Amino acid sequence: MPSGRETTVSIPLTPTRSDLYWRRIFTKYDRDHDGRISYVELKDIIESREYDHDLPDNVVEKIMALADRDNSGYLDFAEFVDMMKHPDLKAVFGHFVARYVHSIIPHRDPIDTIVRSRSTTIFTYTDGTYEEEYSCWPPAICMIIISIAEIVLFCYDAAQGKTDATGPIAQLFIYNPHKRQEAWRFLTYMLVHVGVVHLLVNLLVQLFLGVPLEMVHRWWRVILVYLAGVAAGSLATSLTDPKVYLAGASGGVYALIAAHIATIIMNWAEMEFAIIQLLVFLLLASVDVGTAVYDRYWRHLQQNIGYVAHLAGAVAGLLVGIGVLRNLEKRKWEKRLWWAAVVLYFSLMIAGVLANIFWTSHFETTST
Missing domain, CATH: 1.10.238.10 (EF-hand)
Incomplete structure (x- = not known):
């Protein structure tokens, strides 16, 4: 040369x-x-x-x-x-x-x-760049640990002969509208399940959805999404159905579903089968919402299913997912969407917390 x-x-x-x-x-x-x-x-x-x-x-x-x-x-x-x-x-x-x-x-x-x-x-x-980000290190164990905790607590109550959310653990952690001042219940109700089927369904779905998210986005982002859905579910339920007891991780599970939609939106160009994945998750959400509307307004069934918690968890999962999950290739419109999601999420959460604290007349009918 x-x-x-x-x-x-x-x-x-x-x-x-x-x-x-x-x-x-x-x-x-x-x-x-x-x-x-x-x-x-x-x-x-x-x-x-x-x-x-x-x-x-x-x-x-x-x-x-x-x-x-x-x-x-x-x-x-x-x-x-x-x-x-x-x-x-x-x-x-x-x-x-x-x-x-x-x-x-x-x-x-x-x-x-x-x-x-x-x-x-x-x-x-x-x-296909997104698919290359899947990694087994660090191991995706966050949702596994949460699932194990839910199983252990359920088994403890089951050993007392209580599997219908009436055991000592369930009574301590369930969201109880009469004990709203015990703020931990707005989160810990996710550890309580009514029956084995309720537990197994939540475990299967959250593991199936949560582990893949952890493999790309790491545990702390996924736990933020999950807990945001849990908190949003209890806050929304307390405002719309102030007499309802709330148990189960459905708010967190629906947050994970919506988080997958969020990451598809933010990484559309980097994902190989983005349209297929988006259609699958939209189909799941549509079936659940459609079933809820049909059962309530056409069949007039009274069910103990917290559909408001499902919806609120999904909204929180979408907004927080856009805010905290990894965006492999940032574009101008995605930055604007990020700001919109963050502002909207905090606005809704602050409004929900303040309403639960100061809208006392709304909850007087539930006081003991």
């Missing part, structure tokens, strides 16, 4: 799908964005398969030596692509090749955004 001269790398005006795919992977692992893959960054790529045990350092060194043709200590983009396609390294990088084979199946235009700077051109292939 002549000294003192800048090398110009030509990039085709119409990049191939292969170019786009490898450029996206290269950019993802080029942590310091210097246009080169270092030893540490190469190790991150190799360990991204989440092996049970990390590869020894000497193995990474051998791979680096094999791929680094100019012995610079770094891999440029061309060396990186050659390494990924090297026949002797298929056992290590085969998962990237398999992903590429999947990506060449025609479905959407792979060029979603093109980011240009003075030194380089980066093509961002966003189709």
Whole structure:
């Protein structure tokens, strides 16, 4: 290479799908964005398969030596692509090749955004990026722990012969309209269940919906969504049905359903099957709402199901989900939506809390 001269790398005006795919992977692992893959960054790529045990350092060194043709200590983009396609390294990088084979199946235009700077051109292939964020580390155990707590408390009351929310634990934690001053009940009612079926349904749904969310968004975001739905469910129920006792995690469960809708909205371009997922969750919500309306206004059934808690939990899950769940590619309209969701959620929650505190006349009929 002549000294003192800048090398110009030509990039085709119409990049191939292969170019786009490898450029996206290269950019993802080029942590310091210097246009080169270092030893540490190469190790991150190799360990991204989440092996049970990390590869020894000497193995990474051998791979680096094999791929680094100019012995610079770094891999440029061309060396990186050659390494990924090297026949002797298929056992290590085969998962990237398999992903590429999947990506060449025609479905959407792979060029979603093109980011240009003075030194380089980066093509961002966003189709399916969300699916790549699923990770088993840290382990998704938050919803599992909550579910275990619900099982243990239910079993404690069951050992006393009480499975209908009349046991000592249930009496302490259930939302009781006569004991609204015991503020913990607005949250702890989620630990109380009326019968085995009620418990099992909530457990299955919250695990099925919560664990996948944790794998992408991490436990603390999911617990915020879940607890927001629980609190919204009890606050709304206390205002609309001031005589109702409330038990079960349905507010939190519906918050998780709506949180999936929120993350689909915020990561639409990054999800491979966004429209299918959105339709599934909308169908679930529509069936539940339709059943509630039919039973109440056509069949005139009196049921002990907190549909207001379901609805309020879903609204809270949608708003809080937009506010706290990860947004992989922020756009201007999404920032405006974020602010709208945050302001609306806090407005509704503050109004609900103040109404529960100061609207005493509304609750006088429930006082002992």
